[in-house]
Amino acid sequence: MQNVVLIIHLLLALSLIGVVLMQRSEGGGLGMGGGGGAATGRSAGTALGKVTWILATAFICTSITLTIIAAQNAGSGSVLDRIVDSPIQAVPDGEIPSGSSLLPPAEGDDAPLLPTAE
Template sequence: MQTVLIVVHLMIVLALVGVVLIQRSEGGGLGIGGGSGFMSARGTANALTRTTAILATLFFITSLGLGILARYQSSPTDILDRIPAGQTGGNVLDQLGGSAPAPATGETPAAPAAPAAPAQAPADPNAVPTGN
């Protein structure tokens, strides 16, 4: 259902953009340059204004429909619901479990590795380091 509504919504959007671009503006518009046609300028303006209003209403309705479907189709979850009830200690982020697992009881985490030796300074302080 949601996919069908999205396709209809996109077709309405494309039609709305096209109708708005065709309308006559103060500068002349894209599709309605002077000359004569089967419709007068006033009749064309009324038809395009009415079409724009209808498409805008349909756009609004499909947007609301998509919002309602998104709200009720998926079950929203709260990140705080993933915390076990009896767990204590640490802060909320530690309780959620991240990329590093928490150490088991009685174990201590491994010490971090020793930092690498600093790079040697160039002989000339104004020289550009090349990474070699």
């Protein structure tokens, strides 16, 4: 289900980009152009404008749907709950034990991870 909604979401995004790019620009970005000043009435709605609103509404609906699906599939535990408690070995300040790595050995592996200088 999530894959179907995601594919529809991507198709809506691409369609919305295409429809917005096809619309006529009135010069100047961010609605600054068009002339007539602040007293200008709203222009007549075009077919591309209506399609843009429909695609934008559908895009927002699929975004919300994907968010709900992701929240339902999310785990209930915290990442910190998965940390295994391991004893910490005390080392004097500035002193690193010779012949050992800074990482703990892997399970079942008693050999050091890095070759030691002897």
